[in-house]
Amino acid sequence: MSYTKTEENYLKAIYGIESKFGESVSTNMLANKLETKASSVTDMVKKLAKKELITYEKYQGVSLTECGKDIAINIIRNHRIWEVFLVEKLKYKWDEVHEIAEQLEHIKSEELVDRLDDFLEHPSFDPHGDPIPDKKGNIPTRKEAIQLNELAIGEEGIIVGVKNTNNEFLQYLEEMNLTLGKKIKVEKEFDFDKSKIIKIEKESVTISKEVSSNLIIEKSQ
Amino acid sequence: MSYTKTEENYLKAIYGIESKFGESVSTNMLANKLETKASSVTDMVKKLAKKELITYEKYQGVSLTECGKDIAINIIRNHRIWEVFLVEKLKYKWDEVHEIAEQLEHIKSEELVDRLDDFLEHPSFDPHGDPIPDKKGNIPTRKEAIQLNELAIGEEGIIVGVKNTNNEFLQYLEEMNLTLGKKIKVEKEFDFDKSKIIKIEKESVTISKEVSSNLIIEKSQ
């Protein structure tokens, strides 16, 4: 069975909302995420339900079936592996790859992404630190990943991911040298606005709470 | 301006027929090549004419405008560069890449294929020996490429391309070791059916006229 690009994007969107909010996914949330109208969502959701990729009850929102979830995870796998390729091999910046990966993730081929995965030597995380599901749908986890805003003064860690992958945010991080793999240490914290001074490669920079709560850190030791 | 996958495929098909037969391209020829119906072709051809990508006169067939030709060549460039990537980097066989490249050629990105071209170190020919147009649409040529059936007894050459890229034919060539870059020498020719015995890497094989007329050779010296 093969699905249309649109169907795949709906499944991916449902998966994304489900894993962020837990509950069943409402029509409006989907419409919002997919930048479409609620009425369009209702239509599509009926189709997906008929194909047993989601369960749907009128006015009660939707949730993925096992099958739907498998498809969603597979698309996410494709997306993230392509992002690794674009950054590692074609030297794109991490803020330039998302749109292209949105297209590449829908290429229909049993083998293609597996071969790409081999070629890239089986990366576990994409350029934004997001985990890459394996062929069977298993999603790698990190031992002790926390948000930078949860790190206390004096503590150290390594940047392993970003929660927000908005392009402007990624460009800001690049500018500030706050990129994946960098070691950081919290030097000071201002209570009144929760901003922090952190040390990164011998330089001290001030970052807002907005920034620190969107950086994923692996605590040292 | 960006075009739909379907529009791009029509332009590519028109280009292919034009360069093979010279004349203007008939509705039925297009329908045949695109595996669709003549009525569908008429509809689409009107759209493309309105966009000034082709000229079209009722009952008289179509031909590409400069603009339409540029687009067609660009798609062919995409297709062939992706084919090189699939074979060189992902280790696909030459008979496995066409379908995937048919999808990849339509990815919308100004930069993507140029970066891929850099990554592949600017190949001039694809895995089937077909020339890869450069960014400006210039198509590389070979000095003295002829068909193997035009090679006389005793003459030598190197296989540089195939005219027919049918999968079964490509698999046959692979099996017979008649792949790109191989040096061959005509040893004998049978007049009654134009079959030939050729030497390839110390081995002698017999090939039919069907085969020899579909192999492109660069004559030695």
Add this chain to the structure above:
DNA sequence: TAATATCTTTAGACAAGTCTAAAAATATAT
């Protein structure tokens, strides 16, 4: 609980691309 606001669904329409069946034009053969 009743009124109001918000969310969701339905009804009907549209664009892209395709199809079948029939009509119109062109080409071929006698």
Add this chain to the structure above:
DNA sequence: ATATATTTTTAGACTTGTCTAAAGATATTA
């Protein structure tokens, strides 16, 4: 030159995915 065959176009319908406008259901608030 006329009849026949082939090619091409038109007319009308269908599918996918979208939209607006209006109606129906649910949630919120007084």
